Amino acid sequence: MTSSSASFISLLLVSSFLLGSHLSLTSAQATPPLVAGLSYNFHATNCPSLETTIREYLREIFSSDFGVAAGLLRVHFHDCFVQGCDGSVLLAGSASGPGEQAAPPNLTLRPRAFVIINELRNRIHRACGAIVSCADITALCARDAVFLTGGPDYRVPLGRRDGVTFATRDDTLANLPFFGSRVPTLISDFARKNLDVTDLVALSGGHSIGRSNCGSFVGRLYPTRDPTLETNFANNLTRVCPTNTSSGLTALDVRTPNIFDNQYFVNLVNRQGLFVSDQDLFTDNTTRPIVVSYANNQSLFFQRLAFSMIKMSMINVTTGTRGEIRTNCSARNTATSYLSTAVIDEEQGKSASY
Numbered sequence: 001m002t003s004s005s006a007s008f009i010s011l012l013l014v015s016s017f018l019l020g021s022h023l024s025l026t027s028a029q030a031t032p033p034l035v036a037g038l039s040y041n042f043h044a045t046n047c048p049s050l051e052t053t054i055r056e057y058l059r060e061i062f063s064s065d066f067g068v069a070a071g072l073l074r075v076h077f078h079d080c081f082v083q084g085c086d087g088s089v090l091l092a093g094s095a096s097g098p099g100e101q102a103a104p105p106n107l108t109l110r111p112r113a114f115v116i117i118n119e120l121r122n123r124i125h126r127a128c129g130a131i132v133s134c135a136d137i138t139a140l141c142a143r144d145a146v147f148l149t150g151g152p153d154y155r156v157p158l159g160r161r162d163g164v165t166f167a168t169r170d171d172t173l174a175n176l177p178f179f180g181s182r183v184p185t186l187i188s189d190f191a192r193k194n195l196d197v198t199d200l201v202a203l204s205g206g207h208s209i210g211r212s213n214c215g216s217f218v219g220r221l222y223p224t225r226d227p228t229l230e231t232n233f234a235n236n237l238t239r240v241c242p243t244n245t246s247s248g249l250t251a252l253d254v255r256t257p258n259i260f261d262n263q264y265f266v267n268l269v270n271r272q273g274l275f276v277s278d279q280d281l282f283t284d285n286t287t288r289p290i291v292v293s294y295a296n297n298q299s300l301f302f303q304r305l306a307f308s309m310i311k312m313s314m315i316n317v318t319t320g321t322r323g324e325i326r327t328n329c330s331a332r333n334t335a336t337s338y339l340s341t342a343v344i345d346e347e348q349g350k351s352a353s354y
């Protein structure tokens, strides 16, 4: 832990020196076609300080709490997979019912990620006026979470607007992939978002940073141990989660938990992937060659990850005159524009496991 935080800090220093060259390197790389309404220079003239504000603020935050980088990356993924990248996951529940945040997967989203997005929105709106959406800020935070922990830099198309409704608990559950799913299911989950097998494997590399609660993998330890698990790794997990109801936390990437690199794929090759949905990428013949190629070549992984992150960031975006620019990422601008989708039973939300 100590040595990886030390290398993380030096990584931050190195990345600030390399910032300029990184940007020019990645701008030459292939990028997916842009969705109508989004562009790379959307805020270039009306809010030129946007990207520097976010990067410098996050650089400072991560130097004392790099875990929140993982939190920010995951919030963007959840936002995009449920009802498109429209900032809906950021909405707090209202009297009419809890929001997407109250669906089971949210229970493990880091609260500090939401606070930071709101703080950034405040700074940006003070500087430029209320013209940048919470959804755009979230997409930029995810990019910087990847870059500032050692991953690739890439440009994010902008111009998203914020949605005025959040998804129901059932919609949230139906759209987010499940940690117990195997590859054929994951492929079809991603296909519904217009993401292909290469995107699935590259984006799963998001598990290069961050942590998980026991609940998401104890099914592989009890009542019988998943034979796919490498023995030392399984023994360690059993120490973190001694029973099927333990509440421990463990890193998603056992080798370099705080550094965004390709070691997640090396883990899979060594049968040290944490979730069934991770390890099956190596077990399954369709995805295995892609896993091996990323384990052997970090540049290749970074190139594909950047491409797939941009693709994911454009899923069903709200653009043009639809939606709004929220002045508080946690609430719609006017309560009257709110169309309640359903009143959700809170108890249900707590008992289901994601």
Ligand code: HEM
Residues within 6 Å of the ligand: 067, 069, 070, 071, 073, 074, 077, 108, 109, 110, 177, 178, 179, 180, 186, 203, 204, 205, 206, 207, 209, 210, 211, 212, 213, 214, 215, 216, 252, 275, 277, 354
């Ligand atoms: C392939 C389907 C996916 C499944 C089944 C999945 C599932 C999960 C689960 C169960 C957790 C841990 C929750 C807990 O604390 O128990 C988690 C954490 C995380 N996921 Fe995923 N995920 C998937 C894809 C992604 C993608 C595409 C990204 C981003 C590119 C991502 C980024 C993260 C991050 C960064 C964390 C750590 C969060 C933190 O430390 O706060 N995941 N994921």
Ligand SMILES: *[C@@H]1O[C@H](CO)[C@@H](O)[C@H](O)[C@H]1NC(C)=O
Residues within 6 Å of the ligand: 192, 193, 194, 315, 316
């Ligand atoms: C976008 O939204 C429409 C309508 O809600 C839905 O039918 C479609 O599947 C969504 N597309 C993606 C890629 O999520």
Ligand SMILES: *[C@@H]1O[C@H](CO)[C@@H](O)[C@H](O)[C@H]1NC(C)=O
Residues within 6 Å of the ligand: 232, 233, 236, 254, 272
């Ligand atoms: C298991 O835990 C030990 C002690 O914390 C650690 O040194 C080792 O790297 C871990 N191995 C795996 C595969 O998790």
Ligand SMILES: *[C@@H]1O[C@H](CO)[C@@H](O)[C@H](O)[C@H]1NC(C)=O
Residues within 6 Å of the ligand: 223, 244, 245
């Ligand atoms: C945990 O294990 C016990 C004993 O095998 C079982 O009765 C119980 O349903 C399990 N609980 C969970 C949450 O899986």
Ligand SMILES: *[C@@H]1O[C@H](CO)[C@@H](O)[C@H](O)[C@H]1NC(C)=O
Residues within 6 Å of the ligand: 283, 284, 285
């Ligand atoms: C992978 O392919 C081989 C032969 O091509 C087959 O024997 C094996 O069952 C396949 N494994 C899986 C998990 O699909």
Ligand SMILES: *[C@@H]1O[C@H](CO)[C@@H](O)[C@H](O)[C@H]1NC(C)=O
Residues within 6 Å of the ligand: 297, 299, 300, 303
């Ligand atoms: C690794 O991937 C990069 C990027 O695609 C490629 O240019 C390079 O040739 C690959 N390296 C090896 C050793 O295959």
Ligand SMILES: *[C@@H]1O[C@H](CO)[C@@H](O)[C@H](O)[C@H]1NC(C)=O
Residues within 6 Å of the ligand: 092, 328, 329, 330, 331
């Ligand atoms: C933003 O909205 C949330 C949720 O309604 C509320 O709790 C919070 O006080 C609001 N923040 C500001 C600064 O108004």
Ligand SMILES: CC(=O)N[C@H]1CO[C@H](CO)[C@@H](O)[C@@H]1O
Residues within 6 Å of the ligand: 098, 101, 102, 103, 106, 107, 109, 110, 111, 114
């Ligand atoms: C981070 C976050 O907003 N978590 C919320 C998830 O849902 C529960 C239950 O509604 C809330 O209590 C949490 O605040």
